Amino acid sequence: MANFLKMQNHTKGIIYASVTAFFWGFLAIALKIAAREVDPLTIVWVRFFVAFLILSTWLTIKNPSSFQIFRRPPVLLIFAALGLSWNYMGYMLGIHYTTPSNAQLFIQSGPLLLAIAGFVLFKEKLERKQIIGFIVAFVGFAFFYRDQLSAFFETRSSYQSGILFTISGAVAWAVYAILQKKLVLKHPVDSLNLVLFGLPAILYLPFVNLTPVFHLHWTWWLLLLFLGLNTFIAYTCMANALKYTEANKVSIIIVLNPMITFITMGILTKMNVSWVAHERFSVITIIGATIVFTGAVLVVSRSKKQKAVI
Numbered sequence: 001m002a003n004f005l006k007m008q009n010h011t012k013g014i015i016y017a018s019v020t021a022f023f024w025g026f027l028a029i030a031l032k033i034a035a036r037e038v039d040p041l042t043i044v045w046v047r048f049f050v051a052f053l054i055l056s057t058w059l060t061i062k063n064p065s066s067f068q069i070f071r072r073p074p075v076l077l078i079f080a081a082l083g084l085s086w087n088y089m090g091y092m093l094g095i096h097y098t099t100p101s102n103a104q105l106f107i108q109s110g111p112l113l114l115a116i117a118g119f120v121l122f123k124e125k126l127e128r129k130q131i132i133g134f135i136v137a138f139v140g141f142a143f144f145y146r147d148q149l150s151a152f153f154e155t156r157s158s159y160q161s162g163i164l165f166t167i168s169g170a171v172a173w174a175v176y177a178i179l180q181k182k183l184v185l186k187h188p189v190d191s192l193n194l195v196l197f198g199l200p201a202i203l204y205l206p207f208v209n210l211t212p213v214f215h216l217h218w219t220w221w222l223l224l225l226f227l228g229l230n231t232f233i234a235y236t237c238m239a240n241a242l243k244y245t246e247a248n249k250v251s252i253i254i255v256l257n258p259m260i261t262f263i264t265m266g267i268l269t270k271m272n273v274s275w276v277a278h279e280r281f282s283v284i285t286i287i288g289a290t291i292v293f294t295g296a297v298l299v300v301s302r303s304k305k306q307k308a309v310i
Contacts, residue, residue: 013245016237017253023234025260028100029268030230031092034223037216040092043227045204046213047088050228051235052197059190069191070198076179077187077195083176085200090169097162100265104258106163108141110170111251114177118247121178126248133298137252140295143288144258177242184243193236252299259289 034043059066069077087110094103115134118124126134176196183192213224241250262285 009244010249013241013243013250014253016241016244017250019237020234020241021254021257022260023230023237024254024257026264027227027230027234028095028104028261029264030223030227031095032100034220034227035092035096037220038213038224039209040096041089041204042208042210042213043224044085044088044092045201045208046224047227047231048085048197048201048204050225051232052194052201054229054232055190055193055197055236059194063190066188066191066194069187069195073195074183074187077183077192078199080176080179080183080192081196081199083172083174083179084196085203087169087173087176088200090165090167090172094162094166094169097158097165100261102159102163103166104261106166107170107173108255108258109167110173110177111254113171113174114181115248115251117174117178117181118251122181122247124246124248130299133295134252135295136298137255137292137295140288140291140293141255143284144262144292146282146284146288177238177247180239181242181247184239189236189239189243192239196235197231249299252296256293256296259292262289 031043038046056067091103091107094106119126180192180196213221238250238254241253
């Protein structure tokens with residue numbers, strides 16, 4: 001029975017992580033478009049505020065006791081919220097100065113750091129098949145990101161500054177995710193997210209200029225609402241994924257989200273749209289994506305031996 005429940009939790013964790021990857025796959029593009037009319041800091045604040053508003057409204061109706069965490073929030077939770085707040089800003093600045101796909105490339109160093117933490121801090125074990133899966137995935141990334149890495153070394157300093165902002169955001173995200181992995185074992189996910197969304201919204205509020213936002217067309221308001229809703233859904237699923245399965249498996253699924261970004265950007269580039277920067281694509285990029293996906297399947301799959309026990 002215990003093994004059956006463990007298998008169920010593993011499946012839940014994989015599903016939650018997959019939902020997170022799906023929503024993050026469209027996030028970079030939406031952020032890049034929003035930055036055309038709204039300054040990066042305001043976008044970051046809107047994401048946190050809308051996510052907090054949705055979550056707090058839901059919990060006020062369904063579970064008011066969740067707000068008790070504000071009386072004495074865990075110290076680790078405060079640091080996790082600070083890490084997440086800079087992750088949003090670093091990633092937003094990275095997208096602002098570069099392109100969605102290139103920012104997606106370097107932000108993946110965050111999930112990779114989480115995978116390393118899974119082995120070092122949480123003592124997670126890997127089977128031989130999963131080790132092979134990680135190796136295959138890394139080889140795939142070398143192909144998948146070749147064109148984007150070339151762009152990094154060939155372009156101007158402001159572009160490179162954007163990449164450095166992105167990397168700093170990735171490190172901050174890894175800090176958040178490691179602390180979140182510890183916190184979800186003792187506290188309800190929704191209570192944790194109240195602080196994770198609410199504290200950054202308060203911290204960024206003094207620096208936000210909402211006046212230009214009120215003059216935007218309603219379609220831009222819909223885009224900002226989508227960014228907040230994306231944040232709410234993705235991070236709720238992210239926390240649950242960390243609760244139900246190993247950090248290294250969550251990380252390898254999350255690093256698949258750039259494929260959604262690249263596919264979408266490929267379509268937009270083919271359509272020759274003018275409202276988002278075009279990307280570099282090649283056959284090697286497609287081959288790399290296929291290899292990465294194969295490696296990810298090997299990492300998250302369970303062995304036949306484990307299934308037989310169940």
